[in-house]
Amino acid sequence: MAVIDVDLAGRSYAVHVGRGLLADVADHCGALLRKTRVPIVTDANVAAFWREPVEDSLRSAGYEPRVLVLEPGEASKSWRVLERVVDWLLAEEVERGDHVLALGGGVIGDLTGFAAAILKRGCGFIQLPTSLLAQVDSSVGGKTAINARAGKNLVGAFHQPALVLADTGTLDTLPDREMRAGYAEVVKYGVLGDADFFAWCEANGPRVLSRDEDAARYAVERSVAAKARIVAQDERETGGRRALLNLGHTFGHALEAETGFSDRLLHGEAVALGMVLAARYSARIGHLPPNDAERVTAAVDAAGLPGEIAALGLDCSGDILAAHMLHDKKMDAGVLPFILLRAIGDAFLDRNVAIDDVAAFLTA
Ligand code: NAD
Ligand code: ZN
DSSP: OEEEEEEETTEEEEEEEETTOGGGHHHHHGGGOOSSEEEEEEEHHHHHHHHHHHHHHHHHTTOEEEEEEEOOSGGGSSHHHHHHHHHHHHHTTOOTTOEEEEEESHHHHHHHHHHHHHGGGOOEEEEEEOSHHIIIIITSSOEEEEEETTEEEEEEEEOOOSEEEEEGGGGGGSOHHHHHHHHHHHHHHHHHHOHHHHHHHHHHHHHHHTTOHHHHHHHHHHHHHHHHHHHHHOTTSOSSSGGGGGTTHHHHHHHHHHTTTSTTSOHHHHHHHHHHHHHHHHHHTTSSOHHHHHHHHHHHHHTTOOOOGGGGTOOOOHHHHHHHHTTOTTOBTTBOOEEEEEETTEEEEESOOOHHHHHHHHHO
16 A cells, blocks of 8 residues: 655645555544444445445444445536535534545545535535545545536535545456546546656556556646646646646536537547647647657557547537637636646646637638
């Protein structure tokens, strides 16, 4: 097991990465659990495999687990389900000093984290991420949110977990397509800031995707360490540093909007293609050697992720995608910041990208 600390001004928390952590959840969380009753929020897919080990561990340590099982899927990040979670936590008499366990992917983590942020003006929570995306990205860093009618993640709060337990054994039951989508965010850390890790991904991607124990743990550890470093430098995304994590996300967001944020294109798939487009665009305007853009494309292809807009069967022009970009929540005073590349491992934020030029590039 590895432990990575997320050091924030005045407080920090640990991310444990390893196989079998959930079966020992009581040992790992014990210091944070003040009462016998332990509230756990999860979804039905995750509960089918992982509720039992968590409950068994807590019961054998003398705790009384209480479990709220929600419907899987993005639709649960809603006002309606948030209300249900908050009412349930109140009925369970959760108080400010207590900790709620979020057992699941990014949907459960974002929703439960936001419920914890607003319950009695903020109670504690512990992330037990079970998808690769949640382990390498959403469980670390304290962004919590639900979706609004006007768009995804528009209502939320910064609320850091007290502890994150990333049990890589849970990846065994994660559907392959979700595994690949989460892997896109792993590759992203290499592309944006760590050329050696990108090279490791080129060599070891297939081992990660087949859930090789050592490769999966290393990929999660290294990704979490990268995210922890960036979040420690810029917790609230005010300094431009945390924005680098959005590599591939501006292009990706436009593609997700065009596919209606549906199962046609998972977030990680959109990020993979978005990263390829960011690399090619960087090469086109002379920032990135073309060979580096080709390496990014090859890594995405090798993981079975989409590397071409044409592969999505979308019939849309660059203008349509550019129009979606102008509705991106990252728009800042009329400027859409893009994350571009100077090299693999060297991303930067560019506020001077002309959206018309991006539209022409996407149409070409
Ligand atoms: P998800 O939570 O919907 O999980 C994907 C699917 O896999 C679901 O059907 C889920 O039930 C299932 N699943 C999860 N773990 C499983 C397991 N071990 N075995 C079997 N099935 C399992 O989606 P996700 O990809 O984990 O997360 C996406 C969400 O995360 C989005 O809402 C996104 O906005 C959010 N997100 C947040 C941040 C952040 O910083 N807070 C960062 C990135 C993404
Ligand atoms: Zn993402």
